[in-house]
Structure formats: C-alpha cells, structure tokens
Amino acid sequence: MATFYLPKGVTDLGTLTLTDSFDLVIGEGGQTIDAGLDQSGLATGGHLIEVQAAFQGDIGTAGSPLRVDMDAGSAPKIQYNAQGGTFYYYPGGASLSATEIEVLGRGNLVLSTGGTVVSLEVGNGTAYIPDTVNVTNLRMAGGTVTQLYKATANTAWHIDGGVLNTGRGFSGTAYVMGGAEVTVKRTDTGATLPAGGTLIVADGRVKWVGGAVTVILGARGMIDLSEVPNAAAITVTGTAKALARSLLQSKYAFGVVTVTENEYVGSRAAQFSVQGSGGGM
Secondary structure, three states: OOEEEEOOOOOEHHHHOOOOOOEEEEEEEOOEEOEOOEOOOOOOOOOEEEEEEEEOOEEOOOOOOEEOOEOOOOOOEEEEOOOOOEEEEEOOOOOOEEEEEEEOOOOEEEEOOOOEEEEEEEOOOEEEEOOOOEEEEEEEOOOEEEEOOOOOOEOEEEEOOOEEEEOOOEOOEEEEOOOEEEEEOOOOOOOOOOOOOEEEEEEEEEEEOOOOEEEEEEEEEEEEOOOOOOOOOEEEEEOHHHHHHOEOOOOOOOOEEEEEEEOOOOOOEEEEEEEOOOOOO
C-alpha cells in the first residue's frame, strides 16, 4: 500500500501512477483535476482518498468523473473535506463498489453513472445521488442530500440533522432526529412510489409522499402525510402531542392511514382510521 500526494496546481492524476490499494491525499489548491481520472484498470482499486480542507477545486467533471473502486484493504474510505468545489465520482472498477464516503466540508459530492456506495455519511456540504447509483446505508449529521428514485431502495437511514430530499425509500429501519428535515417524494413522473420499512421520527419533520411505511413518532417528531397520492398501508404510532402536530389526512381520496395513540406510559391506546376528505373511496 503506497501513499501518493497530489501537488498543488496539478490537474492530471496520471502523473502519480497510482497502484492497487493506493492512499491518495489531495492537500490544497483550486485547480480542476480533469485528466488521469479513469483508474478502473486497477485490480483491487484504492484504499483511501483524503481531500483536505485547503482544497477548493473540482475533481472530475460531469461528463468525466473520477472512476475507481474504493474497497481495498481494511476500512477503505473516501474522506471529502474540501471547503469548496465539486467532486464527481463513479465507483466504476471491477467490483463497482465504494465501501464508505464521508462528506465533511463545504464541497459538493456528485455520484455518477453506476455502482454501489455501501455507506454514505454527510456532515456538511451537499451530496447528489442519481437514479443510476445504489446507496446501501445513508447517514447525515448536517448538509443537504438529494437522492433520485431507484427501484433498489436504501437499506437504512440515520438522519441526525440536515436536509434530505429523496425519491428513494428504504427497506429496513430509518431514524430521523436532531431536527432534521426529510422529504420523501419522487420528482419524476414514475408511477412506483417510494416505500419504507420502519420510520422512527424522534425529533424532526418528515413529509412522506410515498407508499407503505410504518411510522413511530417520538415526543418531538412530526409526519406530514397530506400529499400521499394513492392507497397505501401506512400506520402511525405516537403520543397525543406528536399526532396532534402531524398532518395525518391526505388531501386526496386515496390515502388511508391507521393511527395508534400511545403515550408510552400505562395501557392507554386508541386505534382509529383517518382517510382523505377528497371524496368517496
């Protein structure tokens, strides 16, 4: 495993002659790195790409992203700490995989073309996930993530802050807390709605314009179901206060929600149906 340092102002990664399981450090500069970007020929891909805070340039372009797997060795990672610029990335080597990407600075990460990111963690800046890239697990502590619909849903979310706009659902458990703002809604015209497993909203706001999901509201959680477009198996459980602040009626006639009030103390529980007021079912 060798470590490579990209000098300030250099725009061609090919000058470094990266080798399998490489560590690459991009320390400073404001240049656009637009050559030597296709590293997909490496047999095992890379181990570490560290883009430090002093770098404010671009890595790749919309039409020519950095193409390389990042899944070699122990704890492989892309750590994107840039305080500006855009990083265009395609996990496009032999395994079509990146194990972990962290976005911690004020830069913009744009995923591209295809492949799978196993864990995407955003603490600042922005990240864009097109409909061609799989993301297994999504974690946020801040920043903004935009994710387009894909039939392959995320597995899990841990959203502890920031803004998530997603057309893609999740198959396992999703946590929303820390005052996060989440909107689940397709921006295209596709008929298949994003669906979810169990959505736990402890502290934050979720606008759900999707299909089936099981929602558990914490004391400071809120769910907005006012634009659920079609009949869906949606259940919501929460305290009286959490239910009162939520929007549980779809303005369309098709949305039906089952609500359970649970104060989490004693045995009090009431179950009833809430349905849209737009006409007959």
